[in-house]
Amino acid sequence: MSTLTKNSQFSFRTNAELLEKAKIIVKYENLDMTTLFNNLLEKVVEQESVPALLLDNEKSQRERTIDELYSEIDKGYRSYLSGKGKSTEEVFAKYGI
Structure with missing residues (x-):
């Protein structure tokens, strides 16, 4: 070093x-x-980043956020595949966009 x-x-x-x-x-x-x-x-x-072995829960905040985002994407995709998805028009209308 x-x-x-x-x-x-x-x-x-x-x-x-x-x-x-x-x-x-x-x-x-x-x-x-x-x-x-x-x-x-x-x-x-x-x-x-802080080395993972020094963290209390062995994952950095960044890794936990990425895991959470992937989980939400997967949940949304599974919902879409089961026919529970909404069109972009429906979502835009809901939020006045």
Whole structure:
């Protein structure tokens, strides 16, 4: 990775025991916490998303939105196939378009 100019400081509160365990693991990989977090920030910016393994529900907001849209499209298509669809004229009339 490229060398970044470190010109900002960010601090946060965490559990002391968790932090100590993480430091041991990170040190084993010949890294320090600053490098680890800078690498994480670079990945987030590079990928324009949070890595899925760090998310509580394993999918990014973007992925959940896309899944929801596909679900709605599929639901509408199934409705159309079963004859429950409406013509564009009916929809336009309903909304005064």
